[in-house]
Amino acid sequence: MTIRNRLTLLFVGLVGVILLGALSATLLIHADYTNEQFNDRLRDRADVTGYIFLERDEMRAAAFRDFQRRFMQTLPNEVLQVYDSKMQPRFIEEDERVQVSDELLARIVAQKEVFFTLGPRQAVGIFYRDNQGEFVIVAAAENASGKARTEYMTFSLVAVFVISLLLTYGAGRLFAGRALSPISAINDQVEGITARDLHLRLDEGQEEKPDEISRLARTFNRMLQRLEDSFEGQGTFVRNASHELRTPLTATIGELQVLLARERDAPAYREALGSVLAELQQFRLLVNNLLELAQNDTVELPQTEEVRLDELVWEVRDGLPAEQRRRVQVQLGQLPDDAEQLVVRGSRSLLLRAVSNLVENALKYSPDELSVELHLDYQAPHTLRLQVLDRGIGIADKDYARLFQPFFRGDNSRHVVGHGVGLPLARNIIGRHGGQLELRPRPGGGTAAEVRFERTS
Secondary structure, three states, X not given: OOHHHHHHHHHHHHHXXXXXXXXXXHHHHXXXXXXXXXXXXXXXXXXXXXXXXXXXXXXXXXXXXXXHHHHOOOOOOOEEEEEOOXXXXXXXXXXXXXXXXXXXXXXXXXXXXXXXXXXXXXXXXXXXXXXXXXXXXXEEEOOHHHHHHHHHHHHHHHHHHHHHHHHHHHHHHHHHHHHHHHHHHHHHHHHOOOOOOOOOOOOOOOOOOOOHHHHHHHHHHHHHHHHHXXXXXXXXXXXXXXXXXXXXXXXXXXXXXXXXXXXXXXXHHHHXXXXXXXXXXXXXXHHHHHHHHHHHHHOOOOOOOXXXXXXXXXXXXXXXXXXXXXXXXXXXXXXXXXXXXXXXXXXXXHXXXXXXXXXXXXXXXXXXXXXXXXXXXXXXXXXXXXXXXXXXXXXXXXXXXXXXXXXXXOHHHOOOOOOOOHHHHHHHHHHHOOEEEEEEEOOOOOEEEEXXXXXXX
């Protein structure tokens, strides 16, 4: 069932329940008023009967004629009875159409006035005291006109109810269609967006008065932007990965083909195989980086493993080869008294890989005679900052926007062996641990890589 039909039926059901309640209440009020009105007439008939049969001898002729003119109009199937104190009919012969029990007569005497029903008739019994004694007067009649009015009103209200539901259904479909027309327009626009048309965007409507549909279109446009960026990044990744993977393979195959072209002495074979081994080691490093970059998002981070950053800094330095280890200087700044403030929850191996990548990059792009600095400090109330500082070749201003794209390498770094995967991998790992990685130029030359962790407590 479409949303339009569901909204229409829901609207019709809601209006139908409200309308049914209102019309039913109207009918009940009308029926109650009709009964009350007829009961008043029955009471008048009982009073008149008392005047006629009990006080006529005391009334003046003009007053009696006035009562006759006002009250003596006969009601449908009317029955009048007068009972004395012994509960025997007086003045009027007992009407066989009604049977009033002694218990009911006794209740009328006790309560002075009682309304009840006798078959199809409504009836009233009143206690009447006269100088001739105590009497019970019963007046009963059928409310034929009241029933006819009630039946007519019932039919009218049913007709109004049915017609109102039909009108409500038509109006509901009309307004539901108009209300959902923006969604239909969005659906038509989305139908035209394919993997090749991710640059297209939905119409967001008026920006000064955004409604739910505008916010939906805006959210969808942001999703399209993320998809477009992801597709572009994926395309760039595939193109660069293809090139980077093909280069060492081509070099290795070429080296082996030259080696097999003719007989050589042992030193030549060793030199050629050493070159092949170096290419294959670079190839293995590239493949490992690609696998880590591809699998990093799917690896579940351990939330219970606690990694102290001060220990991690020394572990990164100790993991370097001896000739590079001497170039790394660790400086611990202002640290908190509570060692718990230095803890980051996550994967020690992944964080070690991320920081090692930053340090290795700093060493690789710096002259051999210059050192690399590792600074760790704590900024109250909850910020941990780790800096990797070098005096290397630096980064061109135009390259900062693309630094974290896989396989991207600046023009000034082409002469250094590398694949452009370390920085994206480091940023991905740090981001998954709730941190931020930023690179900026240092005054006087070089690069500063800063890692920040904002602790929540």
